[in-house]
Structure formats: C-alpha cells, structure tokens
Amino acid sequence: MSSWLEPLIKTGLVVAILNGAVAYLVLVERKVAAYIQDRLGPNRVGPWGLLQPLADGAKFIFKEEIIPAGADKVLFLIAPVLILATAMVTFATIPFGNLIPWKGGTITLTAAPNMDIGLLFVFAIGSLGVYGVVLGGWASNNKYSFLFSGSLNMETIIARQAQTGWWWFAVQPLAFGVFLVSGCAESTRLPFDLPECEQELVGGYHTEYTAMKFGMFAFAEYLHMITVAVLTVILFFGGWHFWGIAPYTAPENVTWLGAVMHIVVLTVKTLMMIFFFMWIRWSWPRFRYDQLMSMAWKTMIPLGVLNLLVCAVCQEFLDPADMLTRCVLGWLAVGGCVLYAAMSAAPQGRAADVSPPVRPL
Amino acid sequence: MKPDDKQIKWVKEPKLGLSGRMYLGPLLDGLATTARHMLSTARGDGMTCQFPEERPKFGNPLIYRGVHRLNKDEQGRVKCVACFLCATACPAHCIDIIGTQSPWEDREKYPQSFVIDELRCIYCGMCEEACPVDAIELTALFDLTGASREEMIFDKEKLLSVYDATIEQEPMRSRQGAGGQGHSAS
Ligand code: SF4
Ligand code: SF4
Numbered sequence: 001m002s003s004w005l006e007p008l009i010k011t012g013l014v015v016a017i018l019n020g021a022v023a024y025l026v027l028v029e030r031k032v033a034a035y036i037q038d039r040l041g042p043n044r045v046g047p048w049g050l051l052q053p054l055a056d057g058a059k060f061i062f063k064e065e066i067i068p069a070g071a072d073k074v075l076f077l078i079a080p081v082l083i084l085a086t087a088m089v090t091f092a093t094i095p096f097g098n099l100i101p102w103k104g105g106t107i108t109l110t111a112a113p114n115m116d117i118g119l120l121f122v123f124a125i126g127s128l129g130v131y132g133v134v135l136g137g138w139a140s141n142n143k144y145s146f147l148f149s150g151s152l153n154m155e156t157i158i159a160r161q162a163q164t165g166w167w168w169f170a171v172q173p174l175a176f177g178v179f180l181v182s183g184c185a186e187s188t189r190l191p192f193d194l195p196e197c198e199q200e201l202v203g204g205y206h207t208e209y210t211a212m213k214f215g216m217f218a219f220a221e222y223l224h225m226i227t228v229a230v231l232t233v234i235l236f237f238g239g240w241h242f243w244g245i246a247p248y249t250a251p252e253n254v255t256w257l258g259a260v261m262h263i264v265v266l267t268v269k270t271l272m273m274i275f276f277f278m279w280i281r282w283s284w285p286r287f288r289y290d291q292l293m294s295m296a297w298k299t300m301i302p303l304g305v306l307n308l309l310v311c312a313v314c315q316e317f318l319d320p321a322d323m324l325t326r327c328v329l330g331w332l333a334v335g336g337c338v339l340y341a342a343m344s345a346a347p348q349g350r351a352a353d354v355s356p357p358v359r360p361l
Numbered sequence: 362m363k364p365d366d367k368q369i370k371w372v373k374e375p376k377l378g379l380s381g382r383m384y385l386g387p388l389l390d391g392l393a394t395t396a397r398h399m400l401s402t403a404r405g406d407g408m409t410c411q412f413p414e415e416r417p418k419f420g421n422p423l424i425y426r427g428v429h430r431l432n433k434d435e436q437g438r439v440k441c442v443a444c445f446l447c448a449t450a451c452p453a454h455c456i457d458i459i460g461t462q463s464p465w466e467d468r469e470k471y472p473q474s475f476v477i478d479e480l481r482c483i484y485c486g487m488c489e490e491a492c493p494v495d496a497i498e499l500t501a502l503f504d505l506t507g508a509s510r511e512e513m514i515f516d517k518e519k520l521l522s523v524y525d526a527t528i529e530q531e532p533m534r535s536r537q538g539a540g541g542q543g544h545s546a547s
Binding site for chain 2: 035
C-alpha cells in the first residue's frame with residue numbers, strides 16, 4: 001500500500017469508529033445509570049432504545065445555535081472544535097489491535113505507529129484540552145508509572161506484557177492505582193468533576209453553549225473516557241494479549257484470525273474498563289476540593305515517588321525476566337502504604353472531649 | 362435554649378475504622394450496592410412502570426385522590442343533598458352547585474346542577490372529607506385528559522357516569538367500615 005494511503009485509511013477508520021462508539025457510549029451510560037437507579041433508561045426509540053443516539057444527534061443539529069452577545073466570537077466558536085480535535089488526536093498513537101498480514105508484510109494497527117514518545121504525546125495533547133487545566137497536575141504524575149516499561153512506545157509496551165505473560169497491574173499495583181485515579185481525574189468524570197458539577201450547577205464552563213456545540217463538549221468528554229480506558233488496558237491489562245486465545249505472535253507469522261482476535265480482545269477489555277468508569281461514576285459522590293487537594297499532594301505524589309523508587313531498585317538489581325519478585329515487591333509496597341496510611345491518618349470527626357459550641361440565641 | 366440544655370441530644374460523628382480512613386472500604390461498599398441494584402434491575406425488578414402499556418398498581422385505590430364521582434343511592438338517585446359543605450370546604454373554589462327543592466320525600470334539597478372544574482381542582486380531597494352523606498368521592502382515575510377546557514368541566518351527569526364506571530372496582534367508602542369513617546347514608 002502506498003505510504004500516504006495507509007495512514008489515511010487508518011485515520012479514517014479510527015475517526016469513524018470513535019464517532020459511532022461515542023454516540024453509543026452515551027446510550028450505554030444512560031442505561032447503566034438507569035439500571036443502577038432501578039429504572040429502565042431510554043427504551044422507546046428502536047428496540048432497547050438502540051436508535052436513541054440518532055435521535056439525540058438529530059436533536060442537537062436542529063436546535064437553535066445561540067452565541068451570547070458579549071462573547072468573543074472567534075474564541076467561542078473555536079473552543080469546542082479545539083477540545084474535540086485534541087481529544088481525537090490522542091488516538092493517533094494508541095494501537096487498536098496488533099498487526100494484520102498484508103501482501104507478505106504486516107500493517108500495524110495504529111494511526112501513527114512506532115512513535116517512541118507515544119505516551120508522552122497522549123498526555124501532552126490530553127492536557128491541551130481545557131479539561132486538563134485544573135487537574136493537569138495530576139496527569140503530570142503519570143510519567144513515574146512508566147519508567148518500569150523502559151519504553152513509551154505503546155506497541156512495545158503491549159508486546160512486553162504479551163511476551164512475558166505478566167500484566168503490569170499485577171507487577172505494578174501502585175502505579176495502577178495512581179494511574180486509575182489520575183485517569184478518572186483526567187476525564188473529569190464524577191468523583192472528580194469539579195470543573196463541571198453536572199448535578200447542581202447549570203453545567204460549569206459550557207453553560208452558554210447550545211445545540212451541536214454543546215454536543216461537541218459532551219463528545220469530547222466521552223472521547224477522553226475512551227482514551228483513559230484504552231490506556232489503562234494497554235498499560236496495565238496487557239492490551240490485545242490474552243493467554244490462550246490472543247497470545248503474542250511474532251510479526252512473521254501473523255494470521256488474519258490472530259489479528260481479529262487481538263482486536264476483539266482489546267475492544268472487550270476497553271469496554272469493560274469503560275463500564276467500570278461508568279459504574280464508579282454512578283456509585284461515588286464527588287470529592288470535596290480540599291479532599292482532592294490533600295489526596296493529590298499527600299497521597300498520589302508520594303505514592304508516585306515510592307513507585308519510582310521500587311521500580312528503580314527492581315531495574316537495577318533484578319533479572320529482567322524475574323517478574324515474580326517484582327510482583328511480590330510491588331504488592332509489599334502497597335501493603336506498606338496501607339499500613340502507613342492507617343497509622344498516620346488524622347482521626348476523623350469531632351473529638352470526643354470537644355464541648356459543643358456555645359451559640360448565643 | 363442553652364447548649365447544655367437537657368433536651369438537646371448531641372450526636373458525635375462515628376469514628377472511621379481503618380478502611381474508612383483510607384476511603385477504600387466505603388468506596389468498595391458503594392460499588393457493591395450499585396452492582397446489586399444493577400443486577401436486580403436486569404432481572405426485571407426495576408421500579409419503572411411502562412405506562413401506556415401497563416397500568417400502575419395502587420396499594421389501595423380507595424384512598425387515591427383522582428377524578429371525582431357523585432355517588433348514587435340504592436334507588437339510583439344522586440345522594441347529594443345540596444348542603445354546599447363541599448363547595449365551602451374547597452380551597453380551589455371549583456365546585457359550583459345549584460340546589461333546589463327535592464322531588465323526593467326523604468330529603469329537602471337536591472342539586473339541580475353540580476359542576477366541578479377539574480382543571481382548577483387541586484385534588485386535595487377536602488370535598489370528600491366535608492360531605493356529610495358521602496355523596497362526593499375521589500376515585501383512582503388519574504389519567505384524565507381533554508382536548509379543551511370545556512371538556513374538563515364536569516357536570517352532574519358526567520360525575521354520575523364516573524360513579525357507574527368505577528363503582529365495580531371502588532366500593533363506596535361509607536359501606537366498607539374500616540376504610541371510611543363517614544356517616545352511613547340515609
Ligand atoms: S379535591 Fe379539593 S380542590 Fe378538588 S373539588 Fe375537592 S375540595 Fe375542591
Ligand atoms: S356533595 Fe356532599 S357536601 Fe357537597 S353539596 Fe352534596 S351533600 Fe353537600
């Protein structure tokens with residue numbers, strides 16, 4: 001295939017699939033929310049509400065577009081586009097499968113394959129979005145978790161996990177925890193939706209947007225969620241690898257069946273991760289601002305540093321193939337953190353001997 | 362009231378245990394709760410009533426406050442004695458009665474016209490409480506609709522026809538002892 005046609009097709013494919021996926025994720029989210037709240041959710045448009053996304057889209061398109069009189073027109077119009085574009089661009093380096101055989105060679109299923117700074121690229125672009133501004137500091141923690149891999153190229157990261165058969169959430173539990181929390185924060189979904197406060201504010205920063213422009217903000221939020229879910233799967237759950245049904249295959253003997261299995265495994269894992277994020281969103285209340293800050297500064301950053309330390313020790317003294325020791329060390333570090341937290345946490349609640357406040361009536 | 366008043370009960374925040382202080386235990390608890398609800402809804406135990414296809418079930422239709430009806434006595438005559446108590450009690454002033462000399466021996470007056478504006482009514486049930494002869498009652502008909510305002514103004518005939526339509530499912534309150542504390546009809 002000619003050198004420019006291949007990325008073009010892959011990009012088109014990714015964009016098309018993402019568009020469909022986001023539309024249906026909105027439906028899935030509404031269904032999950034409904035089921036958690038003992039309701040049924042949308043079920044009137046098409047069987048099981050399956051045509052609901054189309055109806056929503058049509059509604060967005062036909063609604064009136066309002067530009068507030070006092071708004072800076074250029075900025076106002078460009079903001080949703082920017083947010084959506086940056087959310088899309090992150091997918092350039094994210095693999096959506098392994099390799100497919102093509103005319104004796106192979107094609108990597110990544111829009112921009114072999115980008116050695118792949119992960120950094122995702123975080124850099126991700127924090128370009130307005131979403132990242134307040135919580136951007138969180139994202140900057142992330143890089144500690146990846147020193148272990150020795151690579152920021154996502155294809156390599158998956159390949160390492162597939163070759164060893166160890167998924168890194170088992171080897172790197174601390175990093176996994178930190179990443180999951182900051183991932184949630186990055187997608188500004190519920191436990192960390194401070195810029196938005198969906199339930200009680202009119203909508204935070206996108207209050208003045210109407211019709212499709214509002215839709216684009218929602219779209220970008222779901223794209224962020226997909227990004228975080230795919231990244232979690234790639235970094236900690238072995239990407240397209242699954243023992244038995246989707247094992248590691250050397251580039252020479254890639255088959256169509258294997259390629260399809262890899263895509264299916266990655267998709268299923270990602271969907272499960274997304275479901276987990278939705279489940280969290282409809283289960284937990286939002287963190288208070290001071291709780292968020294104290295968690296970020298007193299828990300997440302120290303954990304990140306500790307993780308870095310454990311990784312460095314492992315890299316220095318251990319045989320690269322010795323996953324078991326790493327695993328044990330990693331969980332020991334988690335245990336240590338739990339103990340430390342339990343011993344040092346300030347007692348909550350009002351102390352017993354504080355007399356009730358005296359208020360004049 | 363002083364802060365050390367005997368009647369004030371000071372409540373202390375419960376002490377958080379080990380898992381509570383790490384947020385972890387309670388967070389997992391929350392996930393378990395929502396998972397339980399998700400599964401029970403998936404099994405079909407949801408709360409949703411698919412309204413137009415499925416009629417909601419009332420715990421006790423006799424105490425539901427929907428569209429009114431004018432009760433009839435054993436001889437099929439309207440029970441109302443045009444005492445105006447319901448119209449007086451009505452906070453929405455939506456009952457309009459014209460009383461006149463009764464053609465029957467056993468009462469002095471009866472309503473020549475009895476009109477309720479169902480659009481103004483707030484379905485408070487005061488009229489039902491006020492009536493000394495249990496002539497007016499609120500039924501469990503809740504999905505009242507109409508294409509015009511005029512249609513929603515119910516006259517005596519219409520209110521009596523509501524009685525015919527609902528008496529099977531909802532017996533008169535005065536007849537069923539425990540449910541109604543009304544006086545027995547003459
Ligand atoms: S239910 Fe209340 S508002 Fe309606 S007619 Fe009776 S007293 Fe009036
Ligand atoms: S319905 Fe009852 S309260 Fe109202 S006028 Fe008739 S008898 Fe009196």
